[in-house]
Amino acid sequence: MDLSIIIVNWNTKALLHDCLRSLYSDIQHHSFEVIVVDNHSSDGSPDMVREDFPQVVLVANEDNRGFAAANNQALRRAKGDHLLLLNPDTKVIDGAIDRMLAFSQAHPTAGIITCKLFNGDGSLQKSVNTFYGFWKSFVENRFVIGLLQRFHMQKRFFMSYWDHQQTIEIDWAHGAVMLFSREVFDKVGLLDEQFYIYAEEMDYFLRVSKAGFQSWFVADAHIIHYGQSSSRQRRSAMFIQNYKSFYLFLKKHYGLASYRLYRTRAIFYMLLWYLNFSFVRSEEAGVQRKIYWETLRWHFTKDSAIA
Structure with missing residues (x-):
């Protein structure tokens, strides 16, 4: 066969x-x-x-x-x-x-x-994307991506910009x-x-x-x-699981430093996005605010620790 x-x-x-x-x-x-x-x-x-x-x-x-x-x-x-x-x-x-x-x-x-x-x-x-590593963990946020785009450096880090x-x-x-x-x-x-x-x-x-x-x-x-059809049924839980799995991946393949760097960066930018959605009055903004808040809270629970 x-x-x-x-x-x-x-x-x-x-x-x-x-x-x-x-x-x-x-x-x-x-x-x-x-x-x-x-x-x-x-x-x-x-x-x-x-x-x-x-x-x-x-x-x-x-x-x-x-x-x-x-x-x-x-x-x-x-x-x-x-x-x-x-x-x-x-x-x-x-x-x-x-x-x-x-x-x-x-x-x-x-x-x-x-x-x-x-x-x-x-x-x-x-x-399509490139493998993660220490430096990619550092640059992966929307502000830095914007700077990389401005100086035509984004393809070095993110193949998603490739056509x-x-x-x-x-x-x-x-x-x-x-x-x-x-x-x-x-x-x-x-x-x-x-x-x-x-x-x-x-x-x-x-x-x-x-x-x-x-x-x-x-x-x-x-x-x-069509994309994420089953995941959409449990958005907050799946958002948290995405972070949990990615932290496991980073620690497994790139070590403790990359994991801790990405985790710290994620908490900081998650807080910024939560605050951003707090100033937007729409049903979807409310959903996003709830997702970011629940994910932030999860980061400070025992369940978030990667052994």
């Missing part, structure tokens, strides 16, 4: 249906299996998969095991020569997966392959679409389950790089990514 496609789902029934339908209509030149791991959805997702896509291998968890752990459940049983981690809020178009597989087969040293993402309205979704028009070697990309070979998986292993959700893709890209492989962005493969 050429490919195992792995999708982790939590309460995105309609989007998952469209994603699966696009897979079976778009992939033309390779044999594949689809494994859906459902993290205890309450919206009827497992029943929809059973009824509408009986060919899918469904793993229905009795609790939410997190993104990394759920992917690992499927990776352990996958049979394909290539493995694709795909978000449920995606729609495959224009032979994207066939193109990515062709690229992988032509580049045997390729690590993770990703593609060009588009928002639901057809606009480009910038997804995403060329096929190039990259550091990492957001984890909506991650294709890699069985050889890469056998050498690098499973996702790190310390990351409940978020930052697991950065961790895996970096581990793949350290193992001697090069990751690639393939510009002529296109996928629509």
Whole structure:
């Protein structure tokens, strides 16, 4: 079998249906299996998969095991020569997966392959970035980014300013679409389950790089990514989890100094954004103010400590 496609789902029934339908209509030149791991959805997702896509291998968890752990459940049983981690809020178009597989087969040293993402309205979704480190932790705030843009230095730190028009070697990309070979998986292993959700893709890209492989962005493969559909259901909790996972990533790969620097910077700028939204009278500003306040409070709890 050429490919195992792995999708982790939590309460995105309609989007998952469209994603699966696009897979079976778009992939033309390779044999594949689809494994859906459902993290205890309450919206009827497992029943929809059973009824509408009986060919899918469904793993229905009795609790939410997190993104990394759920992917690992499927990776352990996958049979394909290539493995694709795909978000449920995606729609495959224009032979994207066939193109990515062709690229992988032509580049045997390729690590993770990703593609060009588009928002639901057809606009480009910038997804590529550079690895984090001490200096990037220092400059990553909107004020400093503005100065970097003024002096044309932003691309050195943030690939998100790149136009995403060329096929190039990259550091990492957001984890909506991650294709890699069985050889890469056998050498690098499973996702790190310390990351409940978020930052697991950065961790895996970096581990793949350290193992001697090069990751690639393939510009002529296109996928629509609607973006963060399950995360929006619990905005404050997911905002906090994002910081928790990123702090874990920094400490794991770059050490205590980078972690402490970024954490201090994050608290300072979070306070500024909380104050900023305090002067704006709108429903969304109120939501943002609540998110920043709850995240600030979390930073001073025992739960925020990274062991």
